Amino acid sequence: MKKILLLTIFMTSLFADAKMYIGANYGSYNETFFSGADTTTLTDTIKTKIGYGVRDSYAFEFSLEYTKNKENIFSEAGSNDKDKIGINVELLKAFDFDIYINPFFKAGFGVGKLDIGQQGTDIYGNIKEVDSLSFGSFNLGVGTFIPINEHFDIEIGYEYKYLAYENFDTTTTSENRGPMFESHANVGYIGFNVRF
Numbered sequence: 001m002k003k004i005l006l007l008t009i010f011m012t013s014l015f016a017d018a019k020m021y022i023g024a025n026y027g028s029y030n031e032t033f034f035s036g037a038d039t040t041t042l043t044d045t046i047k048t049k050i051g052y053g054v055r056d057s058y059a060f061e062f063s064l065e066y067t068k069n070k071e072n073i074f075s076e077a078g079s080n081d082k083d084k085i086g087i088n089v090e091l092l093k094a095f096d097f098d099i100y101i102n103p104f105f106k107a108g109f110g111v112g113k114l115d116i117g118q119q120g121t122d123i124y125g126n127i128k129e130v131d132s133l134s135f136g137s138f139n140l141g142v143g144t145f146i147p148i149n150e151h152f153d154i155e156i157g158y159e160y161k162y163l164a165y166e167n168f169d170t171t172t173t174s175e176n177r178g179p180m181f182e183s184h185a186n187v188g189y190i191g192f193n194v195r196f
Contacts, residue, residue: 018052163185
């Protein structure tokens with residue numbers, strides 16, 4: 001019981017000055033698949049987010065991400081992959097060094113869906129259409145908040161994402177997953193936040 005009470009007091013003091021905030025980011029998204037040549041995509045991405053925390057301390061963020069796809073990685077020849085939608089949950093730690101800006105780093109996880117037009121096989125070896133692929137991601141980021149006033153700030157940052165896509169062929173075991181279904185992405189972005 002004492003541990004729960006101490007944890008509650010710690011969390012209360014940690015978020016005593018915490019505020020809700022919303023924001024939007026626009027960035028450049030560069031994804032490279034582990035399979036090698038001709039599997040790199042460079043495109044635009046936008047993110048909307050809601051968070052709770054302190055600008056110069058800890059915060060939790062929940063975000064919805066939309067990435068415009070310009071490449072044909074998974075789809076059959078003659079058609080492009082569709083756009084990618086993802087949801088992320090991240091913990092952010094910012095610092096106040098009395099230099100006007102608040103540097104931060106963050107880490108978290110994401111899930112999402114990429115619409116494609118491709119054929120795969122089911123467990124019986126029958127060909128079937130695969131409309132979309134699900135994916136999971138592990139996210140790391142660094143950046144800085146540039147406060148305009150108490151309620152507004154500009155955010156500049158960089159994110160690294162490790163992504164793992166589901167395999168087309170449901171008969172393929174996890175040991176046989178090829179590098180085509182794993183990638184890493186680099187995202188540079190600028191954003192704007194409003195704090196309440």
